[in-house]
Amino acid sequence: MLYLLKVLLRDGTSSNDKIATYKLNTDYEVGFSSRVIVRYKMLSQVFGFVFECQPIENDLVEYPFVTNLMDERPLLESEKDLIFFASSYYKVGIFEVLSTILPFNGEVKETRAIYFQAVVPPPLSYLSKLEYELYRKVVGKGEVLASSLGQKNTAAKLVKKGYLRKVYKETESRNLAPLFFDYSLDEEGKNIVEKIENSSKDVVLKISDNRRKFEVYRELIAKRLKEKKSVVLILKSVDRNSLHLSFLRESFKEYMVIFDRVMSNHIKVTEQKKLLDKEAVLVIGTPEIIFYSIPNLDLIICDSAESMVYKMKAAPHINFRKMALEKEHTGKIIMSCYSPTISLRARVEREYYDYIENKEKQKSYKLFDKSDDIFSPQLIEKINEVISKGKQVVIYHSTRGYAPIYKCHICSTIARCPTCDVPLTYYKDDQKLVCLQCGYKRDSEDYTCERCGGDRFDQYGFGTMKIAEKLEEIFPDKKIARLDNDIAKIHEFENELTSFALGYSQILVGNQIVSANLYMPKVDLIIIMDIDWILNRREFDIEEKTYNLLSSLLSQVNENGEAILLTNEKENNVINLLAKQDYDSYYNYALNKRKLLKDPPYYYIVDLVLRGYKRAELESLSSRFIELIRKELEGKRCLIVGPSPISYLGTNRRYSTSTQIKYKDRSEIDSLLERLKVIKLPPEMELDINIDPYVD
Template structure:
C-alpha cells in the first residue's frame, strides 16, 4: 500500500494521510499539488509533504481526489521552511501554507445544489418559496450564495433543507479553479489573401466600400511577423478602428481569429549596460563583505544614511545574476519603496520582478510560476516580508535592507513570523549568504555580531565625502518660558524654514501622528470622545470633519459641540500632520506643501504622485509620518524638521529608545544628500535626555552599548527570548478569571520568568478586551521544552468549557 502526507490550508496541527495507487506514488514528488477530501465531502487542494508505505494503525486513509499539476509547484526548501515556521512560531503548517501561497493555488470545492426529480407539481408538502427555489435549481445548478443573490435574501437555507429532506434536491461538491489565464484576441489574414493578386483586389475593393477595413489590413501587413498572428489591440491602437470593422472582416473570413495567452506582468524595461563604478569607500566595503562571506553565512552591513549601501548591494546582485542565479531583495514595505523599484529597473531592466500583496491573485500566481522556472524576468525579486515564501529555483543571495525595521514582523493573521529571521534560516537551508543592511542595526543583530555569529562591515562615510547633517536641538521648555513659540513651531524654527525656502531648498517635516489632533476635550464637562469599540480617544480629521478611531475605523461626525453636554467650548489637544500642514500654510502662504501619511496615500498611485511632485519641485515642503524616512532619496533637501521627539522616547516599551534613535536617524538622513551639508532641527521638552544627545552626535555606538547593558541587567532581548500570550474576549469578567487560571498554571512551570497577566497599554480593541502574559527564556533553557509546555497548557485551557469564548494568540519573539 502507498501513502502520502498532505498539507491542507486549514488550522490543523499536522499533515493528513491519503492512500494512492502505485502509478500515483511513482509520479508524485514532494511539492506536488493534489485535490483531497477533508471531512465528509469538502475538497481542498493540498501539497504533498512526504510519501511512505507505513500503514496507519487507527484508520483507513481515503484515496486522493486528483493530481492537479504535472510537476511540483512548491520546492523542497520551501517545505522545510514551512515546517520550521510552524514549529518555531507555534502555528499549524496548514496556516503557514495559506500565508505562503497565492490564493489562486488554494482551491476548495463549493457546495452546489442540483435537482434529483425533474417533474413535480406544486403540492401542499412544499411552500411557495420552496417551489420557486426548486424551479430555479431545476433550470440550472446553483450554489447557496447564487440562490441568495437571486432571491435577494439570506434566509433561503431553511427552504433548501426542506427540499433536501424531501429528496427533491441534493448537494454535490464542485471543485473551482481560481487561476484564469489572461487571453487576448490575435488576428491572422486568411491564407488565400497571401497571394499578391488576390490581396491587391481585396484592398482595391475595400478602398471604395470600407476604407476603415482597408486600414486594418494595411496595418496588419506592416506589423506582421513570422508567426502571422498579430494582436488585435495593436492594430486597433494604430488605426483607431471601431470594433464593427473587425467584426466585418471576421464575418467575411478575411481574418482568422484565436485567443492567445498573455502575461499580466509588464517586463518592458530596458537594462542599462553602462559600467557603474563604486567609490573608494564603497569598494572597500564591498571587498570586506566578500571576505566576511568566506567566514560567515550572515554579514551585518552598517552604512550611515546616504553612504551608498544600495550601490554595494547592486554590485553583489550583478555578480550573482551573472551566474544565472536569483537574488531576493527584501524591503520593509513595498508601497513606500517606489524609488528602489525604479533604480533596480534602470540598472537591471526586465530581470526585476516586484512581489507584494497589492497584486491580484492571478498576477501573484504568474509570478510564482516565473520564479520556480528561474525565468529571465525573475532574477531579482524585490518584495516585502511575504516574498520570503516564494519558490526560488536557484537562489544565490538574500539582501535584507533596513533589517532593523519592525515592519518585517507579521502580526495578524498568523503565522506571526519575522522575515529577517526567516531569511537567515532560508539561507541556512539553501547554503547561501544573507546580507543584513542598515544605518542603525537592531540590538538583536548587533549582539549576534558581537558574539561572532555574524560578520560585520561598516561604511561610515557619506557618498562623495558629504558631511553628516548638522543636528540642532531646540528646547521647547525654554521657548515657552521665554514665550517664543507659536504652539508647536518655535521662533527659531519659523525663521529657519523661511530662510530655507528663500534659498530654493526643500524641507521635510516629520511628525509620527496622522490626523489633525489626537483628542478634543470639552472645557465645561471635561468629556473627551472615545471609540465605542476600543480603549482609545478619537482622533480629529479636519478634511473629513470626523472623529476617527485609528484601530477599528469607527467614526463620528464632528459638529463642534460636545457629544455629552452639547457645549461649544472645546479645546483641541495635541497635533498631527493635518494640523502642521494648516499651520505651515498660515505662516508661509507661498509654500508648496504636500502631506504624506496613511490618509493622503490611500488612493492608487497617490504615493508615487506625492514623491514625483516633491522630486520635480512642484512642492517644496513635505510633511509626513514614518513614511518620509524609509527608502526615499531626495535631492536638494536643505532642512529636516522633527517637530517633537518626546512621544517616541516616552512610549512604554523596552525598545522605545532604540526605535526612537532609528526613526529619527533615518529621518535626519534625508537631509543634505546632494552637494551641500543639510541641517536637522529637533524640538524636544527634554533636551538633556541622553538619547537626544546621542541622536545629535550621531552616536549609534553609545546608544547601542547603553541599550545592551540595560537589557542584560533587566533580562530583555537579545539576552533572553520572549513569548507573548494574548488573551482576547468580549466578556471582561470571563477574561479576568481565565487569564488568572492560565497565569497560575504557567507560573508553576516558569516561576519569575513569567510576567503578567496584565492589561496592555491599549486594553480593548474592536470590542475585545485584552490581557497579556509574557514568558522569558534564555539560551540555557530548552526552547523546544518551553514551547512544548506552553502548547500543552494552552490545550488544557481550551478544553475547559467556560473558557472557550476566550481566544488565545501566541506571538513568539514579539516586536
C-alpha cells in the same frame, strides 16, 4: 497518474493542522505545497495543501477525490525544511505558514491612479457646505488625484450624488536613474564591496548613504548574475518607479522579478511559477519572498534589516530575517542597516557576523524648544531659508488627523471612542471624529458632550493635517505634500514619495511613511515635531525603535543639511542620546540597561496573549493559566512577567491580557510551548503565542 494524498487543512478552532486523506487523478506534477480544493465534513469547498503524496495503481481505496488541483506543479517543495522550521520555531501549524506564502485568495487589487473629475453641468441635489466647497475645488482644477484630495468621505458622497466621477489612469513607468546615478562606485564603495567579497561570514553593513548603498548592491548583484547565480533583495517598501529600482532596472531588466504588496495574490503565485524555470534571477520584494523557491541562490540582501517590517505583527508572527539566515543558499547574507539592532550588534561582537561600517560624515539632530504655536518664528525662518534655495524640507509627526483631542468647551470632557475608550481624533476636512485604534467614526457636527450635553468643542494638539494647513498659510506659493495613512494607499504613497524626490513639491509632511528610505537628493532640512512621547512608553525596545526611526529619517538629509528635533525635554539624557546619533554610545547605554532588566540579547522573550469576549471568564482563565506556567517553569532559568491588567481591544471587540516569559535556553520552555499550542480553551477564547516579539 493516480495519487493518494495527505492534505493539510486548517483547524477552525486553532492554528493547528488537520490532515485528511484524498485521491487525485492528474497528469500534473504533485508534491508538498500543491494547493487543492476538497470537500471536508459538511463543507463543499475547503482549501488545503498537499502534505504527502504517493502514486497508487488503482482507486480501490475508499477515499474521496480532490475537487480541484490549483497548481500545475508544487511551488515550495524545495523550501519544505524552511517551512517546517518556521512551524516548529514559532509554534504554529504548517498550514498557517504555507497560507502566508501561497494565499488562496485571488482578489484583484486596483493598481492604477484614481482621479476625480467634476460633472458639468452638475445634477440638482442638496449639497452640504463641505460637499459644495470640495466640488468647487475640483471644478477649478479640472482633475484632481484622489490621494492628494484627502476628503475621502466627502468625495465619496459627491460621487454617489453624481457631482464627481472617478477616472482610472495607468501610472507612468519612468526611468529616473540617469538623473541621479552615474553607475560608478567611489573609492569607499569599492572598499565596501571588497570587504564583503572577502568575508567568510554573513555581513552586517552599517550605511546611511542611500545612493552609495544601492551602488554597492548593484556591483554585488552584477557579479552573481554574470556567474549565472541568483540574488534576493528584500526591501522595506517597493515602488517600481522609485530611483532605486529604476537604477537596478537600467542594469538588470531582463533578470528582475518584482513582488510588491500591490500585486494580487493570483499574480504573485503566477510570478512564483515563472521563477522555477529561470537559471539566474534578481528577485526584489518585501520580506515574505524569502520563502520562495529561487534557483541557484547565492546572495541575500536584507535592506533596512533593523526595520519592524521583517516581523509579522499577527500570527504566525514570523521573523523573515531569521528565515533568511535559515534559508539554504550557496553564498552569504548581507544585513544592511542604518543602525543595527542591539541584538544584531551583540552577535557581531560574539563573531557570528562580520561588521562593515561605511565611512561617512556623522550627522545629528539639533534640539529646539517646542513653541506654543505649531511653528516658532525661528523654525519658519529655517524652512524659508531652505526652500528659497530650491531645496526641500521633510516634516515628520507621529500623529495623523487634524487634532488628537476634541474637548467640550463647557465641562472639558474629552470625546472618546465608545468601544476602546481612547480619545477620538478630529478630522476637519470631513467633519468627522475617528478612533485611530478600531476605526469607529461619527459626524462631529451632531456630536454632543456625553457629560453635560454641550455642543461646543475645542480642538487641542495637532496632527499632520493641521501641520500641512498651517504651512499652506505661511507659504501660500509653495507646493505642500502630505503623506500619511489617511491620504494614500500603498502604491500611491510610494509614487508620491518618488514625486517628492524629483522635486514636484517643496515640503513633505508625514508620519512613518516618509521614512521609506528612498534617495531624496534635494532634502536639506528635516524636522521631527515631537519625540517626548517615548518617555512614557513601556516597551523594552521603544528607545531602539526610535533611534532606528531617527537614523532612517536622518539618511534622507544631504551631507550638509540640517536636522531638528522639537522637545520640551532638552536636558533629558535619553533625548540627547537619541539626538546625537552616536551609535556606539547609544549601543553601550542600551546594552547595559538591557543587562540590568534582563532583556534581549541577554534573555529571549515570548509573549502569551489571552483574548476573550467576557471579562469575568478571561480573569478566571488568566489565573489558572499563570498557575500552569509557574508550575511548568519552576526551577528553570526563566522569568515570568504578568499577567498584565485586562484591557479592551476595540479592533476585534475582545478583552485581552498578556504574560511574558523571559528565558535563556529555548529547550527549557519548549515543552510548555508545545503544551500551550494544543491546549483546549473555553469557547470564544484564544491564545496567541508570539515568540521573539521584536526584530532581533
